[in-house]
Amino acid sequence: MYDYRAGIRDWMGAGLPTEGMNSQRPRLADVLRRDVPTCSLGERLGDIRGRAAGAGWDACVVISGDRVVLGLLRAAELQGDPALLAEQAMRPGPSTYRPFVSVAEMRRTMTDRNLESSPVTTSDGRLVGLVRKQDVGAG
Amino acid sequence: MAGEIGRERVRLLMDQRAQIVDVLPAREYGEDHLPGAINLPLRKIETEAAKVLDATRAIVVYCADSA
Numbered sequence: 001m002y003d004y005r006a007g008i009r010d011w012m013g014a015g016l017p018t019e020g021m022n023s024q025r026p027r028l029a030d031v032l033r034r035d036v037p038t039c040s041l042g043e044r045l046g047d048i049r050g051r052a053a054g055a056g057w058d059a060c061v062v063i064s065g066d067r068v069v070l071g072l073l074r075a076a077e078l079q080g081d082p083a084l085l086a087e088q089a090m091r092p093g094p095s096t097y098r099p100f101v102s103v104a105e106m107r108r109t110m111t112d113r114n115l116e117s118s119p120v121t122t123s124d125g126r127l128v129g130l131v132r133k134q135d136v137g138a139g
Numbered sequence: 140m141a142g143e144i145g146r147e148r149v150r151l152l153m154d155q156r157a158q159i160v161d162v163l164p165a166r167e168y169g170e171d172h173l174p175g176a177i178n179l180p181l182r183k184i185e186t187e188a189a190k191v192l193d194a195t196r197a198i199v200v201y202c203a204d205s206a
Binding site: 001002003004005006007008009010011012014016017018019020021022023100 | 141142143144145146148149150152157161163168169170171172173174175176197198199200201202203204
């Protein structure tokens with residue numbers, strides 16, 4: 001007998017499929033953008049901005065080597081001095097959400113907190129993608 | 140005694156037709172459970188396990204988390 005001690009929260013946190021009533025409701029895993037640009041702490045804002053814009057983005061998630069989310073560069077931060085490092089310009093430690101959060105709940109959260117975009121991570125903080133207001137119908 | 144395993148091992152065992160057992164209350168099981176899992180709430184496990192589980196196949200049990 002094996003004990004999957006981390007349990008269903010770990011499973012859902014990794015964005016893996018489930019069965020049951022809630023599995024039919026849309027969740028962040030269904031709408032998040034996995035193609036969000038990423039960068040490291042030591043990259044220059046000018047380089048990041050160019051790369052993000054080239055891919056059609058005005059946001060970039062700052063991550064560590066093992067993809068743990070360290071910060072977020074939204075449109076306002078990306079417009080800063082191009083010589084700044086991501087570490088100097090980013091919003092550090094942004095609130096993150098798990099892939100199993102329902103789209104309806106996230107719509108309320110983003111509206112209430114006036115969030116433009118938020119990283120979605122596994123339970124151990126690794127980036128899964130970015131969810132934007134328009135992805136959850138919040139504006 | 141059950142050996143602790145992680146998510147990737149669970150996936151592997153699922154592919155090998157392991158029996159996945161959700162020990163949460165039926166209501167929580169009804170909302171979300173791992174694909175193919177059966178529900179055997181903790182309070183019933185001693186009396187029901189032998190009736191519903193195949194002793195020749197691997198068994199993986201889980202609840203919400205370790206907290």
